[in-house]
Amino acid sequence: MTRVGLLLAALLAFVALPFVATNYGLYRLNLMAINLILAGGLDILTGWTGQISLGHAGFAAIGAYASGLAILHLGVPFWLATPLAALFCAAVSLIIGAPALRLSGHYLALATFGFGEVVQLTIVHWESLTNGPRGLAIPAPDLGSVRLDTDRSLYFLIIPVTAVLMRLAWNLSRSGMGLALLSIRMSELGASSVGISLPRYKTLAFAVSAFYAGIAGALFGGMVKFVEPGAFSVAQSILYLTMIAVGGMRSIPGAIIGVVLLTLLPEILRGLQQYMELGYGLLLLTFIIFVPEGIYGRVRRWRSHAFPAPSAARA
Amino acid sequence: MFLDLLISGLLAGSLYALVALGMVVIFKATDVVNFAQGEMVMAGGYLGYLFRNVLAWTWTTTILAVLACSLVLGLLLERVANRPLMRAQSFTVIVASIALGIILRNIARVIWTDEVYALAPVLSGQPVARLAGVRLTAQNLFVLLSAVALVAALYGFFQTKLGKAMRAVQQNRTGAELVGIELPAIFALTWGISALLAGAAGFLLAPLVGVSPAMGWIAVKAFVAAIIGGFSSIPGTIVGGFVVGVVENLAGGYISTAMKDIVTYAILIGVLMVRPHGLLGQGLARRA
Numbered sequence: 001m002t003r004v005g006l007l008l009a010a011l012l013a014f015v016a017l018p019f020v021a022t023n024y025g026l027y028r029l030n031l032m033a034i035n036l037i038l039a040g041g042l043d044i045l046t047g048w049t050g051q052i053s054l055g056h057a058g059f060a061a062i063g064a065y066a067s068g069l070a071i072l073h074l075g076v077p078f079w080l081a082t083p084l085a086a087l088f089c090a091a092v093s094l095i096i097g098a099p100a101l102r103l104s105g106h107y108l109a110l111a112t113f114g115f116g117e118v119v120q121l122t123i124v125h126w127e128s129l130t131n132g133p134r135g136l137a138i139p140a141p142d143l144g145s146v147r148l149d150t151d152r153s154l155y156f157l158i159i160p161v162t163a164v165l166m167r168l169a170w171n172l173s174r175s176g177m178g179l180a181l182l183s184i185r186m187s188e189l190g191a192s193s194v195g196i197s198l199p200r201y202k203t204l205a206f207a208v209s210a211f212y213a214g215i216a217g218a219l220f221g222g223m224v225k226f227v228e229p230g231a232f233s234v235a236q237s238i239l240y241l242t243m244i245a246v247g248g249m250r251s252i253p254g255a256i257i258g259v260v261l262l263t264l265l266p267e268i269l270r271g272l273q274q275y276m277e278l279g280y281g282l283l284l285l286t287f288i289i290f291v292p293e294g295i296y297g298r299v300r301r302w303r304s305h306a307f308p309a310p311s312a313a314r315a
Numbered sequence: 316m317f318l319d320l321l322i323s324g325l326l327a328g329s330l331y332a333l334v335a336l337g338m339v340v341i342f343k344a345t346d347v348v349n350f351a352q353g354e355m356v357m358a359g360g361y362l363g364y365l366f367r368n369v370l371a372w373t374w375t376t377t378i379l380a381v382l383a384c385s386l387v388l389g390l391l392l393e394r395v396a397n398r399p400l401m402r403a404q405s406f407t408v409i410v411a412s413i414a415l416g417i418i419l420r421n422i423a424r425v426i427w428t429d430e431v432y433a434l435a436p437v438l439s440g441q442p443v444a445r446l447a448g449v450r451l452t453a454q455n456l457f458v459l460l461s462a463v464a465l466v467a468a469l470y471g472f473f474q475t476k477l478g479k480a481m482r483a484v485q486q487n488r489t490g491a492e493l494v495g496i497e498l499p500a501i502f503a504l505t506w507g508i509s510a511l512l513a514g515a516a517g518f519l520l521a522p523l524v525g526v527s528p529a530m531g532w533i534a535v536k537a538f539v540a541a542i543i544g545g546f547s548s549i550p551g552t553i554v555g556g557f558v559v560g561v562v563e564n565l566a567g568g569y570i571s572t573a574m575k576d577i578v579t580y581a582i583l584i585g586v587l588m589v590r591p592h593g594l595l596g597q598g599l600a601r602r603a
Contacts, residue, residue, distance in 0.1 A: 050406050054413070099588035106348055106409055110538055111587055113350075114580040117535065125573040185406075238413060245410065274425055281417030288410045289399050 014159060018152045026151040028263065030223055033162040034216045035259045039243045040169050040252060041212020046241065047249030048173060049205040050185030051101070054237050055112030058119035059089045059210045061232035063217025065123065065130060068138035068227060078141040082218040089214030090207040097206040102199045108206070116234045123229040135228030138221045154223055161219065165212060166252050172208070173250070181205055182250075235277065242284045248294025257295050320568040321561060326455055327536075328560025329462035332553045333516040334537035335544065336469060337509035342546050343485040344505040345397065346405050350412040353534025354419035355392075355510045359385055359517025360526040361423060364434045374437050378518070385514025386507045393506035398499060416531065423528045431525035434518075458519045465515055466553065472508070481505060536563070539583045545593020554594065558582070 018026055038060060045051050067085035070076040076084065100111040123130045130136060140149035141157065148154050172178055180201050183191040192198050221227045239262060247258025266276055291298055334356055341349045362384050366377040396415045400408045438453035472478045483491040484501045492498055520533060536559050543555030559579060567575030586593070 050404070052406065052409060096584065099584065099591065102591070106405065107587060107591070109350075109409060110348065110542060111584065113538070114535065114583045118577060118580045121573065121577055125577075235417075238417065241410065241413070275421075277417060278421035278425060281414050281421060285396065285411055285414035285418060288407055288414065289396075292403075292407060 018155050023151045026155050027223075028267075030151060030154050030158045031220075032259050032263045033158050034220050034223065035240070035243065035263055036255060037162055037165050037219070038213050038216040039240050039247075039255045039259050040166055041209040041216070042240050043209075043244045043249055043255055044169060044172065044181070044212075045205045045209040047244055047251075048178060048181040048185060049202055051202060051206065052106060052109040052241070053112045053206070053209065054109055054234055054241070055096070055114075055116035055119070056209070056213045056240050057232040057234065057236035058112070058116040059093065059213035060217030060220065060236075061119050061123060061227070061229065062089050062092060063214030064138075064221035064227045064232075065136065065217075066214075067218035068136055068221045069129065071139060072136075078222060079143055082215060082222075085218045086211045086214030089217075090211040093207045093210030094203060097203050097210075098199075101202040101206060108202075112237075113234065116232075116237050120229045120232060123232075130229075133229060135226055138225050138227060140225055141222035148222070158219055158223070161215070165215065169212075170252055177201070177204070238284075239280060242280055244294070245284055246287050246294060248296030248298070248300075251294075251296050251300075254294050254296035261295075316568065317565075320564045322451065322455070324561030324564035325557055326458060326560070327564065328540075328557035329459055330516050330520050330533065330556075331536045331540045331559050332556025333462050333465060333512050333519075334533055335540035335552045335556055336466065336549065337512035337516075338534075338537060338541045339544060339546055339549065339552050340469075340512070341505055341509045342541075344481060345408070345502060347397075347408040347412065348538075348546070349509065350409065350534075351392065351396075351416035351419060352509070352513055352537065353531025354416045354423075355385065355388065355513035356517035356520065356533055357423060357526075357528060357530040358388055358419065358510075359514030360434065360521040360530050361427070361517075362514065363518040363521050364432050364526045367434060368432070378437075381514055381518045382511055385517075386511045388514070389507040389510025390503050392510065393503045397502060397506065401498070401502070420528045420531055427528075429528060431527040434521040434526055436522035454522065461515065461519055465512060466549075469508070469512070469549070477504065536560075536579055539579055539586070542583060542586050543594050548593060551593050 017029075021029070038056060042053060042056050045053055063082075063085045066088050067078070067081040070081040070084065071078060096111055096115050097108065100107040124133050126132070140147055141154070142148060143157070146153070148157055173181075180191065180196045183194070183196060184198060184201060188198055191201075217232075243258035243262045244255055245258070246261060247256065248254025262280070265279070266273075269276065269279070272279075287294065293301070334352060337355070338349055338352050341347060341352075359381055362381045363377060366372045366380050367374070372380065392415060396411045397408065400411055436452075436454040436457075438457045473482060480491070480496045481501055481504065483494070483496060484498065488498065491501075516533070517530060520530065524530065537556070540555035540559050541552055543558055544551030544553070546552075559582060562582060563575045563579050566578040570578075
């Protein structure tokens with residue numbers, strides 16, 4: 001099939017799907033798309049640059065609360081509040097990341113670990129603004145006069161936004177900046193010896209990933225119309241890390257596999273709720289030790305063995 | 316008021332320092348920040364509860380058994396989550412330790428649920444001494460003295476031949492291998508000692524906060540203490556533990572209880588901004 005044909009088929013499937021799928025199916029799809037935005041953004045930082053963030057749920061929380069509060073109290077329209085909240089996340093990431101990323105080593109993991117907790121604590125205790133642990137009701141998103149209050153209408157907002165953001169992430173990874181990030185992951189010493197500014201690129205990658213998390217948070221708030229601090233724990237941040245580690249880092253199909261798997265897993269194993277987190281831990285440990293390239297990386301390797309391409313020197 | 320807060324801060328600080336020292340020991344040998352340290356502390360708490368409350372052993376046997384089991388746990392964890400990754404990037408090892416922490420915490424949660432078990436203090440909670448009007452209980456003194464004794468033992472250990480081999484590995488891994496030091500043995504030993512420190516801290520912490528899967532929370536405070544020490548200097552880490560303990564207690568007492576945790580992170584971010592190499596020592600930042 002040609003490229004155009006594939007694209008048309010995808011477009012057709014995209015338009016047809018909401019008329020076939022159930023509401024709950026669409027809700028899950030939307031949720032996966034939002035998780036994909038977050039995981040894809042985290043991949044830029046973790047997969048490409050080799051930096052660990054344990055605070056991405058914190059950025060999602062800031063995105064959700066900042067956009068929600070801007071809509072509620074300042075009357076900012078949804079389409080403006082979402083990118084503004086994401087930009088705010090990126091700004092916050094500079095404050096957190098700048099001191100930690102000037103250093104080599106894994107200071108970012110430590111700093112973001114604390115950051116995720118601070119965000120939760122702040123939301124819980126700043127009751128006058130956030131309504132504390134009781135949570136905050138957020139109005140349904142609207143675009144002009146169109147209110148997006150059904151799962152189907154949200155689908156037509158969330159899926160295209162996700163597609164665009166993933167495309168941008170893909171472009172970024174293929175650009176000079178993507179190569180710079182990759183070289184940092186491979187060897188910080190090597191990267192800096194060819195003139196790549198480590199603090200600059202690491203901070204940039206962190207800011208981009210925080211921006212993605214902010215968008216995801218704002219969309220999540222708009223979709224469930226209610227946010228509470230418990231939804232954005234450090235455990236949640238680690239779950240995103242698990243998603244990209246299991247699916248396969250440095251690839252969008254990998255992120256999709258990880259997100260779908262770990263979003264559906266709780267549904268499949270519904271009766272085993274108390275073993276869920278244990279399962280995540282085992283999954284993460286198993287993959288990081290035995291399948292560090294993730295599911296998609298493994299599949300790609302098998303495929304290249306079966307059908308060796310003439311230019312097999314892909315990274 | 317001030318002295319009360321200061322004393323309870325120093326008390327908490329001595330435990331933070333113990334846990335942080337365990338992290339620093341692992342970091343120095345393997346270049347990895349162990350995110351499962353808090354769960355090793357938790358294990359110490361559960362072991363103490365098991366031996367004392369369930370099996371009703373004497374305190375001496377309980378303490379020895381907690382230390383021995385913690386050591387074995389450390390060796391085991393090293394074998395499972397660190398040894399296979401000895402030549403892997405530190406990124407991989409860190410993520411593995413995060414996973415290890417989740418696994419340990421949830422094993423505890425599956426077996427004992429989220430319930431908080433009470434472990435009686437070793438010595439009575441009655442005040443035995445007065446220090447400038449502040450009452451000190453025998454248990455308080457026991458915690459402080461145990462922490463001091465463990466740190467002293469750690470110092471002593473570093474002077475032995477085995478301790479020197481460990482320091483050699485810290486300084487130059489290849490060099491140490493060249494002179495015949497067995498890397499796997501040293502790594503196992505490192506994790507064992509680290510887990511022993513953590514287990515002891517968990518045993519001492521348990522009477523104060525109860526035994527529960529959430530005990531590992533202390534690791535966050537210990538991280539900050541270790542960062543103040545630049546993740547390298549032992550005196551710096553001890554000072555760091557006390558700084559965190561005292562500052563959080565003062566903030567909790569004078570500002571609000573909500574500030575108690577937030578101020579810890581303020582210190583964390585602050586130290587990373589102003590003195591990333593730690594207050595004392597050079598820290599990991601200098602390494603390329």
